Amino acid sequence: MISYCPRLVIAALRGGAGKTTLCVGILAAWKKGGKRVVPFKKGPDYIDAAWLTLAAEQPCHNLDTFLMGREQVLRSFFQNAVKGSISLIEGSRGLYDGMDLQGTQSTAELAKLLQAPVILIVDCDKVTRTAAAMVLGCQRLDPDVDIRGVILNRVARSRQEKLVGLSIEQCCALPVLGAVPRLDNFPFPERHLGLMPPQEHLWVQEALNRAREIAERYLNLERLEEIAQMAGTLAAPIRQEEKSSSVKISLEGTVIGVIKDSVFQFYYPENLQALVNRGAKVTEVSAIKERELPPVDALYIGGGFPETHARLLAENVGFRRSLQEAIENGLPVYAECGGLMYLGESLTIGDRSYPMVGALPVAFGMEKRPQGHGYTLLEVEKENPFFPVGSILKGHEFHYSRVLELREGEVYLSFRVRRGMGIDGKRDGLCYKNVLASYSHLHALGCEAWADGVIRKAMECRTTTSAMAV
Numbered sequence: 001m002i003s004y005c006p007r008l009v010i011a012a013l014r015g016g017a018g019k020t021t022l023c024v025g026i027l028a029a030w031k032k033g034g035k036r037v038v039p040f041k042k043g044p045d046y047i048d049a050a051w052l053t054l055a056a057e058q059p060c061h062n063l064d065t066f067l068m069g070r071e072q073v074l075r076s077f078f079q080n081a082v083k084g085s086i087s088l089i090e091g092s093r094g095l096y097d098g099m100d101l102q103g104t105q106s107t108a109e110l111a112k113l114l115q116a117p118v119i120l121i122v123d124c125d126k127v128t129r130t131a132a133a134m135v136l137g138c139q140r141l142d143p144d145v146d147i148r149g150v151i152l153n154r155v156a157r158s159r160q161e162k163l164v165g166l167s168i169e170q171c172c173a174l175p176v177l178g179a180v181p182r183l184d185n186f187p188f189p190e191r192h193l194g195l196m197p198p199q200e201h202l203w204v205q206e207a208l209n210r211a212r213e214i215a216e217r218y219l220n221l222e223r224l225e226e227i228a229q230m231a232g233t234l235a236a237p238i239r240q241e242e243k244s245s246s247v248k249i250s251l252e253g254t255v256i257g258v259i260k261d262s263v264f265q266f267y268y269p270e271n272l273q274a275l276v277n278r279g280a281k282v283t284e285v286s287a288i289k290e291r292e293l294p295p296v297d298a299l300y301i302g303g304g305f306p307e308t309h310a311r312l313l314a315e316n317v318g319f320r321r322s323l324q325e326a327i328e329n330g331l332p333v334y335a336e337c338g339g340l341m342y343l344g345e346s347l348t349i350g351d352r353s354y355p356m357v358g359a360l361p362v363a364f365g366m367e368k369r370p371q372g373h374g375y376t377l378l379e380v381e382k383e384n385p386f387f388p389v390g391s392i393l394k395g396h397e398f399h400y401s402r403v404l405e406l407r408e409g410e411v412y413l414s415f416r417v418r419r420g421m422g423i424d425g426k427r428d429g430l431c432y433k434n435v436l437a438s439y440s441h442l443h444a445l446g447c448e449a450w451a452d453g454v455i456r457k458a459m460e461c462r463t464t465t466s467a468m469a470v
Contacts, residue, residue, distance in 0.1 A: 003236055005081045008228035009111045011091035012121040013134055018153040019121055020048045022180070023090045025215030026224065027055035028208050035225070036085035040077065042110050043092035044396040044441065046266040046303070052090060055208055059269045063089065066105045066375050067394050067443040070113055071237050076270070076445060077114060078236045086228050089116060095138055095145070099375065108145045115234055117148040117227050119177065124155045124164055132167035139172060148227045151219065152179040178219035254280045254458050257296035261286040263313065264338055266303035266441065274444035274451035280458060287342065288312050292322035298332040298458035299323075301339025303441055307366050307401070310347050310354040320357045327359040327435055332385055332457035335437035337399055340430065343437050348404065360430055360437060361407040372397040376420030376440045378428060384414040385434045386453030393447060395440030397421060434461070
């Protein structure tokens with residue numbers, strides 16, 4: 001199938017150049033102008049995707065060729081790029097930054113895969129004509145990357161804007177489609193994972209409005225739209241017949257809880273949708289507001305920032321105790337990163353220690369530097385509730401916490417780490433009864449076994465509970 005999908009990739013020379021805030025502004029401005037916009041985020045990032053979702057008022061979908069594979073990336077893009085809308089894809093890090101010398105999994109490679117035009121953001125801090133040299137280098141490094149224009153960011157004065165702009169136009173034959181000055185009152189606070197999640201931001205609408213105003217004032221939005229509309233047709237991958245699965249039977253009444261609140265925020269839309277597609281009912285639960293865990297057949301705890309809400313989590317004793325009791329009674333629980341930390345015995349931040357659920361005999365502590373950062377490759381070596389032994393799992397991790405103490409006699413680690421850090425640099429995947437908790441985040445489109453495993457254990461739990469009730 002050949003489809004016409006207006007699309008645009010926003011890239012930069014490096015991370016921290018302002019891609020997300022400008023993408024938020026562009027999306028919000030286009031949305032206000034009555035245009036249908038669909039956001040995408042290159043890579044595994046959750047926080048940027050959350051801001052893009054709010055700006056577009058549409059779910060942001062991650063496009064990650066490492067986690068998902070090239071064909072699944074194309075399928076996801078086609079499935080979510082609504083006909084008649086403009087798809088805005090925010091890149092990650094620098095345009096050519098990838099996993100190896102060839103820039104594998106870079107924004108440039110994604111742009112080529114999607115045959116999408118690229119707009120390059122240039123941070124103008126303390127630079128003039130050299131900016132043109134950097135842009136020219138990007139053009140010549142890979143001529144197949146379709147760079148169509150440049151946006152200048154953090155411009156100091158009008159003279160610098162003129163010098164940089166003319167240099168790029170003359171040396172690179174590219175239009176400058178906007179120049180954003182240095183802004184002291186930009187309401188997008190940052191933390192160690194980048195921007196602060198919107199769930200924790202007290203002035204979300206103010207931030208969105210400010211980003212929109214900046215885009216409207218300093219960017220050539222009409223020309224950006226024209227370039228997106230000029231993107232050619234794109235061939236969709238041939239649709240394969242859906243594989244049969246032993247879990248695709250009647251799941252009527254099967255409920256999978258998802259702890260989703262201001263603490264636990266990191267969920268790919270496809271992960272939750274994969275559970276729904278298999279027939280389960282997904283219900284959201286708050287570890288802060290609810291006094292006890294409601295009846296569920298399985299529980300999914302994603303990542304987040306338990307360290308910023310440690311006191312609130314600790315104070316909700318009723319919920320912690322009810323979750324621990326449910327785990328002791330065999331409740332299947334799949335937890336990632338922040339969810340792993342929450343299931344431990346304690347979380348130490350500075351000189352204070354906060355009690356957590358206590359289901360796993362592990363003590364965690366927060367550090368000032370990342371303890372694990374990047375893509376992961378895990379081999380399933382031991383029996384566990386969700387994955388067959390021998391499976392290879394592709395994921396990613398980004399955590400500042402580490403294990404201070406682990407009494408492994410009461411639990412065991414089922415994954416061998418081929419790439420990444422995990423629990424101790426060698427292993428990951430803590431198992432206890434029907435609990436599997438890992439530092440790695442998985443994407444359902446790259447790991448079908450994940451949703452199948454959660455559904456299977458949920459059905460087993462439901463069947464066992466029903467039998468006991470009889």
